Amino acid sequence: MPPQLAAEPDRPDSAALSFKRHRSLKEQIIGVVLFVCAAASVLVTVGIVAVLLRETLGFFAEVSLVEFLTNTQWTPLYVEKNFGIMPLAVGSFLVAAGAAVIAVPVGLLTAIFLSEYAGGRLRGILKPLLEILAGIPTVVYGYFALTFITPLLRSVFPETDVFNAASASIVVGIMIIPTVASLSEDALRAVPHALREGAYGLGATKYEVSTRVVVPAALSGVIASFILGISRAVGETMAVTIAAGALPNLTLNPLESIETMTAYIVQASLGDTPHGTIEYQTLYAVGMTLFLITLVMNVLSQWVLSRFREEYQ
Amino acid sequence: MASTYDIDIGGESAALEARDVSVYYGEKQAVKNVDLVIPPNRVVALIGPSGCGKSTLLRCFNRMNDLVPGARVEGEVSFHGQNLYAPVVDPVEVRRRIGMVFQKPNPFPKSIYDNTAFGPRVNGFKGDLGELVEKSLRQAALWEEVHDRLGDSAYALSGGQQQRLCIARTLAVKPEIVLMDEPASALDPIATQKIEELILELKRDYTIVIVTHNMQQAARISDYTAFLYMGELVEYGPTEAIFTTPREERTEAYVTGRFG
């Protein structure tokens, strides 16, 4: 029996340490519940992959992978069925490329402005404005594209279709400017001030410091922001559905009407295709393609970040 | 190893005893085979140069190292004869009985009252909380300065007052031992003096183990001093002996300021 302490009215009677109390059962239950919630995220990914895979495999039991990748026509809902993904994929990339042409330079220059040129007050106004731009729902951009941009385009290029890729590209580009700008800006601001001071001390102008010291020092973050922006552009649905069109069309002419992968998925689900048919399965095949493309891009951007992460010593 | 460093505590049973204690952070060994006996109702100072393992050793005494991922403690730490690291022992209970004051005052973002009351509340205290709060604040020599503004935020206090609040908060759970990790190093000289006076008063009711890099402080307030170097316990004895007639060469070099 451990020795008792000298009489201290406030101390507990027994000097022995107690066994783990029953309250640790409560603690354990809480720990398990929290773990389950975190593991739910893994369940979601498993769900996505399983769901897509199941129907996609069914699809490829009927349609060969070669046809899927090489056929230049996509007509699953017609009598004569073609299952080439190219029109849809090229449509998606056409829009994404156009969007990148706008968002990459504008986003990067905006980031440089915010990081190197703008003072605290100006940043305090501009950053919320960019956040608002990012928060506008995509249907609104679709509306804007259809009712404002397209008529504008048609007045300059009369041969433009009512539904066209360029209009969608422009609004998607505007939509992802905040993504590129804010991620690039984070990367630029992470560059230590000492590097800038060294360059200024050598008599460089702000332009030179920004482009020759800061941006190269933050290059991995900047490039990652580009990749993520393009990934978002590829995954964009409503703006392109409204503005770009619903007829697959393999073309590189942005003034023509096209259909993207995402728009096709919407179209297929709005229709009355019976469950279990090959037409229904196209939805999943296209979905799987879309998922894989954006997954590759997201992983790529993370790889770029980690592999080329600059060490500021 | 063990017997050279035992001190004579005159027949009282030790409050805390470390036997062959080693601490590893991953592959690195921060504390090497330390034997230490802490007598009750005394102040024991742990001194040594930066990185010698004194804080790590201190944290063994209330199982705070459990919270560091990758930390491993070997050996035995006994509290009244019971091994703190035995599987059946609840670390939460250990920390109530062996309290800790940290280097930088870290009051909660709550009122002075709620800071002091936090420990008792989480430990299921059923008695008169107001009385306990007052008593703890008095013991920490803070009551006179705050008794009329217990509802104010703890952050309204000065650094020295905040640290005394942290001491009050620790005392409120009625520990037997109070561990202090450089409690005055972030404070100005006047506040430091107040803390040192407080420690001398507290040792009547509590056992105190204090880590300090300030040798004069150790000389002023402690009864026993342990000198650690690179994770090893080099010498341990009555404070006056350590500072005036150290047995080890390294001890002498440190206390005379030749290194550290």
Added chain:
Amino acid sequence: MSPPRVPLGAGGRGRDRRRRVAGVMFAVACTAATMVGVVALAVLLGDVIADGSHRLTGDFIGSFASRFPERAGVKAALLGSIWILGLTAVIAFPVSVAAAIYLEEYAPSNRLTKLIQLNIANLAGVPSIVYGILGLTVFVRALSLQRSILSGALTLSILILPVIIMASQEAIRAVPHSLREAAYGLGATRWQVVSLQVLPMAMPGILTGTILALSRAVGETAPLIMVGAVGFLAFTPTGGVMDQFTVMPLQIYNWISRPQEEFHELAAAGILVLLILLLTMNATAIILRTRFRRHH
């Protein structure tokens, strides 16, 4: 031979002048680029307001959709949006915050934890329509929840789960470690430390992140189309989670899809209502963020 003395500030040499011109041009370019975003925002809002503000009447908010433009309104859609917003919040918030607490306070730093983190980051980048496919297959079909508000809310919850988790993790991480140490040192259990110290301090950040995630959910159309929100609903959801439903963005899409000019104006008006709803939500989030920043 000593170099020619050029007084400071002369700036006459060709190379320096070119550098300065380049510098000015670059600064102009950067400013112009920033203005692109601002101007685009202004033009977009201006366009919508010009097209739709005259339709923004009390009747508009109080009426249901109709084949006749002069009688059409957003009542069903607005209520549907609010309904699904509430249901999604109730589902997504607890699960996400629990997951964030686990990852920050409980999870050991091993491969499994890293995998979960990586997985969440990836989920944040999955296009929303893929979530729609998931919702359609799992909730509507496999679980037979049909085309109901519940299916829609579950789908949206899964969509914003990674967003709330990541925002909550950041808020929790911002709580200083010294506070946790102090609480542990007083003999508090892990859950006590989390619920009594960490969560209260992190809550403003968590709530802000949640509201922002919810405002994204309110604007989503594609997943809800897939899960079966209907385009034309002439009655309000009566409160049952298994009801059919429609939401604001879908109603807007429905109107845009019609060729008649009047429906486009209705779409613009609907957009204004939606934007006001979003503005309210975001303003709440910002007020929360600034108000609690002052407390510390």
